[in-house]
Amino acid sequence: MEYLWWPASLVCAGAFYYFVLYCKPLDDYWHTIPTLDEYLSEHPNCKAENPRSAICHDCGSKRIIYRHLTAHYDQRCIHLCFSCKKTLFRTFG
Numbered sequence: 567m568e569y570l571w572w573p574a575s576l577v578c579a580g581a582f583y584y585f586v587l588y589c590k591p592l593d594d595y596w597h598t599i600p601t602l603d604e605y606l607s608e609h610p611n612c613k614a615e616n617p618r619s620a621i622c623h624d625c626g627s628k629r630i631i632y633r634h635l636t637a638h639y640d641q642r643c644i645h646l647c648f649s650c651k652k653t654l655f656r657t658f659g
């Protein structure tokens with residue numbers, strides 16, 4: 567029975583990664599959000615001085631905040647307008 571610990575540990579680690587760290591439903595949601603380039607091509611007047619940010623197309627606010635999709639080590643980020651809380655675009659890294 568001792569030989570089952572190693573494969574069982576791998577299965578548990580894989581399940582933890584898939585369901586908690588990667589989180590397929592959140593990843594699917596993240597892919598529905600436009601990238602910064604897509605956002606700026608759809609809203610060309612929302613270009614900001616910072617090339618890694620933009621202006622909110624809904625309220626015109628320049629105060630854009632971001633949050634990581636699952637945890638602070640997740641490189642998938644969602645950028646939101648601080649004023650109207652609208653989801654604007656996504657970035658990676």
Ligand SMILES: [Zn+2]
Pocket residue numbers: 622623624625626627647648649650651652
């Ligand atoms: Zn806004």
